[in-house]
Amino acid sequence: MGTPIDSLRQAIAANDVHKVDPAGFDLWFTWCQTCRHGGHAVHMEDWFQKHSTCPVSNCICQCKLEP
Numbered sequence: 001m002g003t004p005i006d007s008l009r010q011a012i013a014a015n016d017v018h019k020v021d022p023a024g025f026d027l028w029f030t031w032c033q034t035c036r037h038g039g040h041a042v043h044m045e046d047w048f049q050k051h052s053t054c055p056v057s058n059c060i061c062q063c064k065l066e067p
Helices: 006-014 041-048
Strands: 029-031 038-040
Touching (some): 038 041
């Protein structure tokens, strides 16, 4: 776990459609405290803008609604 060096961060940010700083929170790995499924914060945020259930197949956890 860590953050990329500055030149790598700049290259990633230049080619990223989200324009996310690779050292920022958006690329941190985050997970549901109930079902333990997760992913990068930016991808999880994108998913939960449209869904309330876990993005993992066959998981019925209502991650967005969990405290």
